[in-house]
Amino acid sequence: MIPVTTFKGRKIALFGLGGSGLATAQALVSGGADVVAWDDNPDSVAKAAAAGITTADLRGVDWHDFAALVLSPGVPLTHPKPHWSVDLAHQAGVEIIGDVELFVRERRKHAPDCPFIAITGTNGKSTTTALIAHILRTSGRDTQLGGNIGTAVLTLDPPKAGRFYVVECSSYQIDLAPTLDPTAGILLNLTPDHLDRHGTMQHYAEIKERLVAGSGTAVVGVDDSLSSLIADRVERAGTKVVRISRRHPLAEGVYAEGSALMRAQDGASSLFTDLAGIQTLRGGHNAQNAAAAVAACLAVGISGKEIVNGLRSFPGLKHRMQPVAKKGEIVFVNDSKATNAEAAAPALSSYDRIYWIAGGLPKEGGITSLAPFFPKIVKAYLIGEAAPSFAATLGEAVPYEISGTLEKAVAHAAADAARDMQGPAAVMLSPACASFDQYKNFEVRGDAFVGHVAALEGVSMLI
Numbered sequence: 131m132i133p134v135t136t137f138k139g140r141k142i143a144l145f146g147l148g149g150s151g152l153a154t155a156q157a158l159v160s161g162g163a164d165v166v167a168w169d170d171n172p173d174s175v176a177k178a179a180a181a182g183i184t185t186a187d188l189r190g191v192d193w194h195d196f197a198a199l200v201l202s203p204g205v206p207l208t209h210p211k212p213h214w215s216v217d218l219a220h221q222a223g224v225e226i227i228g229d230v231e232l233f234v235r236e237r238r239k240h241a242p243d244c245p246f247i248a249i250t251g252t253n254g255k256s257t258t259t260a261l262i263a264h265i266l267r268t269s270g271r272d273t274q275l276g277g278n279i280g281t282a283v284l285t286l287d288p289p290k291a292g293r294f295y296v297v298e299c300s301s302y303q304i305d306l307a308p309t310l311d312p313t314a315g316i317l318l319n320l321t322p323d324h325l326d327r328h329g330t331m332q333h334y335a336e337i338k339e340r341l342v343a344g345s346g347t348a349v350v351g352v353d354d355s356l357s358s359l360i361a362d363r364v365e366r367a368g369t370k371v372v373r374i375s376r377r378h379p380l381a382e383g384v385y386a387e388g389s390a391l392m393r394a395q396d397g398a399s400s401l402f403t404d405l406a407g408i409q410t411l412r413g414g415h416n417a418q419n420a421a422a423a424v425a426a427c428l429a430v431g432i433s434g435k436e437i438v439n440g441l442r443s444f445p446g447l448k449h450r451m452q453p454v455a456k457k458g459e460i461v462f463v464n465d466s467k468a469t470n471a472e473a474a475a476p477a478l479s480s481y482d483r484i485y486w487i488a489g490g491l492p493k494e495g496g497i498t499s500l501a502p503f504f505p506k507i508v509k510a511y512l513i514g515e516a517a518p519s520f521a522a523t524l525g526e527a528v529p530y531e532i533s534g535t536l537e538k539a540v541a542h543a544a545a546d547a548a549r550d551m552q553g554p555a556a557v558m559l560s561p562a563c564a565s566f567d568q569y570k571n572f573e574v575r576g577d578a579f580v581g582h583v584a585a586l587e588g589v590s591m592l593i
Contacts, residue, residue: 131157131160131284131285131286131290132157132163132232132233132236132283132284132286132287132288132592133157133160133162133236133287133288133323134157134158134160134163134232134235134236134284135161135239135240136159136161136232136235136236137158137161137162137163137197137198137237138161138162138163139162139163139164139234139482140164140197140198141163141164141166141195141196141197142158142163142164142165142166142196142197142198142199142200143166143167143168143188143191143193143196143198143199143200143215143224143247144158144165144166144167144168144199144200144201144404145168145169145188145199145200145201145202145213145215145221146169146201146202146203146204146205147167147168147169147171147174147175147177147178147183147202148169148174148202148204149282150202150203150229150235150282150283150284151167151179151202151220152172152174152177152178152183153229153282153284153285154184154200154202154228154229154232155167155178157185157229157232157284157285158179158200158232159182159183164184165183165184166184166185166188166191167184167185167186167187167317168186168187168188168215168346168497168526169182171322176311188215188218189214191251193218193219193222193224193525194222195220195321196219196222196224197225197365197412198224198225198226198227199215199216199219199224199225199226199227200227200228200229200232201213201215201226201227201228201306202218202228202229202308203228203229203300203302203303203305204276204302207226207302207305207306208305208333212222212401213378214391218441218461221240221464221472221521223264226306227280227306227308228302228303228305228306228307228308228497229282229283229284229303229306230277230297230299230303230304230306230307230310230407230495231306231307231308231309231310232281232284233284233286233297234307234309234310234311234524235309236288236289237289237294237295238289238311239249239291240288240289241289241290241291243291244289244290244291244292244293244294244295245294245295245313245314245430245431246294246295246312246313246314246553247262247294247295247296247297247309247312247313247314247316247426247430248277248297248298248299248310248312248314248315248345249262249297249298249299249315249316249318250298250299250300250304250315250316250317250318250338250341250399250428250453251303251316251317251318251319251338251351251413251420252319252320252321253318253319253415253426253472254318254319254415254416254418254419254422255278255298255299255316255318255320256278256279256298256447256450256467257416257446257447257450258316258318258419258422258423259275259277259296259297259298259446260275260279260444260447261298261419261420261423261440261441262296262423262426263275263425264443264444264445265427265436265437265440265441266294266296266427266432266440266441267425267440268436268439268440269386269425269432269433269436269437269439269440271294271432272292272293272294273293273294273295273296273310273338274286274287274293274294274295274296274298275296275297276295276296276298277297277298277299278299278300278303279298280398283297285402287309288436294430295554297312299341299415301334301337301338302580304337304338304340304341307340308340309344310340310341311344311345311346312341312344312345312346313345313346313347313429313430314345314346314347314349314425314426314429314430315342315344315345315346315347315348315349315351316341316342316349316422316425317338317341317349317350317351317357317360318343318351318357318418318419318428319341319351319353319354319357320335320338320354320356320357321354325342330412331356334378334502335360337538338360338422339360339363339364342360342361342369342371343367343369344428345369346369347369347370347371347372347373347425347426347429348361348364348365348370348371348372348416349372349374349377349422349425349426349484350364350371350372350373350374351373351374351375352373352374352375352380352383352417353375353376353377353378353418356580358434360455361373368510372384372429374418374421374422374425375418375419375421375576376414376415376417376418379392379394379399380394381394381397382394382395382396383398384402384421384422384424384425384510385421386405386414386417386418386420386421389404389405389406389417389437390403390405391403391404391405391417391420391421391424392405393424402424402434402438403437403438403441405417405420405441408441408442408444408452409453409461410444410445410446410452410453411441411444411491412451412480412481413417413451413477413479413480414479415476415479416451416476416480420441423437423441424437424441424588427440436479440446440523442488445469445593447571447572449464449465449466449467449523449573449575449576450465450467450468451463451465451476452464452465452479452576452593453481454579454580454583454591454592454593455580455584455586455589455590455591455592455593456589456592457544457548457586457588457590457591458548459548459553459554459555459587460544460548460550460554460555460556460557461481461555461557462544462545462556462557462558462583463477463481463556463557463559463560464559464576464579464580465477465558465559465560465561466561466572466573466575466576466579467571467572467576468560468561468562469490469493469561469562469563469564469565470493470495470562470563470564471493471495471496471498471499471500471562472499473562474488474497474500474561474562475499475500475503477558477560478503478506478507478560479559480499480504480505481506481553481555481556481558482553482554483508483544483550483552483553483555483556484506484507484508484555484556484558485508485509485511485544485546485555485556485557485558486505486507486509486510486511486543486545486558486560486562487511487513487533487539487558487559487561487579488510488511488512488513488560488561488563488569489509489512489513489514489515489516489517489520489521489561489562489563490513490515490516490517490561490562490563490565490566490567490575491514491515491563491564491566491567492515492516492519492563492564492571493562493563493564496516496519496520496523496562497520497523497524497562498523499505499560501527502525504524504528507528508529508546508547508550508555509528509529509530509531509543509546510518510524510528510529510530510531510542511530511531511533511538511539511542512530512531512532512533512539513533513534513536513539513561513568514534514561514563514567514568515536515567516531516562516563517532518532518555519535520568522554536559536567536568536575536578536579536582537578537582538591540557540559540579540583541582541586543557544557544583544586558585559575559576559579561575563587580593584591
């Protein structure tokens with residue numbers, strides 16, 4: 131845990147007592163703050179009280195006593211309308227911050243020179259975050275990994291000299307971190323997302339820009355127009371910018387040419403490494419993730435050799451295009467994190483012959499946007515509530531069966547792939563659906579896939 135000492139002896143209001151909110155309350159108390167916490171969920175309030183956190187309905191307290199409102203990132207700050215706790219804080223002139231802001235203040239106070247890499251973007255941030263942490267760890271660095279990737283940032287070990295932090299930041303977290311100042315900040319890309327919480331694409335982009343604007347070195351993907359403009363703007367303001375691209379060569383920066391990662395300096399380009407053969411970094415989207423990781427790691431002093439070693443040994447992000455087993459020329463891929471069509475596209479684009487397991491609780495739009503990848507699909511195995519609608523979309527374009535359950539789909543896909551004599555093939559769970567019709571979450575679904583694969587005869591597990 132990181133005790134939050136920057137509010138020692140001061141009174142803090144805290145709203146939102148889910149996992150990260152409770153951890154934040156405990157970190158504040160540990161650092162000597164006087165915390166009054168609340169949540170709209172009575173069960174969460176009871177859990178916090180049982181953990182020794184002072185709780186009280188924040189609608190009935192004097193807000194002028196508070197030094198800050200610490201808001202959980204899931205609570206609306208601006209759209210569709212501010213939460214009532216936000217309104218009360220504004221009325222009393224109380225600053226509103228989140229757990230990432232508390233972390234950056236503690237880092238500045240206790241170890242301002244310890245390297246801190248922050249990662250954001252609409253797509254790819256979790257893979258990039260995990261990849262950077264893996265590179266740092268395999269190079270022997272003391273590495274702390276947290277943030278939006280699933281580990282609350284204040285549960286990490288406290289800042290100290292030589293300790294590296296790799297923190298994934300959602301737009302919600304950035305919005306609550308006004309003094310975010312990473313050593314290297316990454317903005318991978320921008321496409322419309324979370325507009326229900328940010329109102330407009332412009333506002334969403336402005337929030338993302340804050341992360342790189344406050345960075346020592348800004349690493350920015352320039353394959354979309356909004357991010358490219360942000361790179362130019364941040365550079366004009368005096369920040370060092372390293373541009374990355376998966377689509378075109380750069381005069382300066384890191385870019386991909388097929389599987390080759392190129393580094394451009396002073397107008398000259400040279401091969402940094404080739405990603406060919408690294409199963410966990412297949413596809414153009416992963417070339418962008420790897421380029422960002424290379425640029426950020428170089429910015430915090432990691433050598434090229436150390437970075438290449440880390441890239442080659444990267445085990446992949448669990449449930450995201452994760453190779454979990456092999457049998458001859460068949461690779462079994464767990465992409466359970468693909469909970470909509472857009473998220474499934476990278477995996478489908480990365481293999482040429484696919485036995486595709488898809489379905490679950492369908493999202494709006496279904497799988498119509500995936501039609502360009504249908505020629506790669508040898509056969510589809512449809513599960514869950516989405517099976518009938520997915521079958522209608524596939525029509526005569528792709529052979530399919532309605533397997534119903536994941537267990538049947540794995541067994542049938544593996545058997546069919548074993549009879550495939552046309553070269554390497556992938557048996558892939560990339561559902562393009564939420565899991566909630568049959569599983570608690572995508573993690574449970576992915577673990578079930580791995581379990582069913584492990585039960586097959588003759589497979590060699592990779593994890």
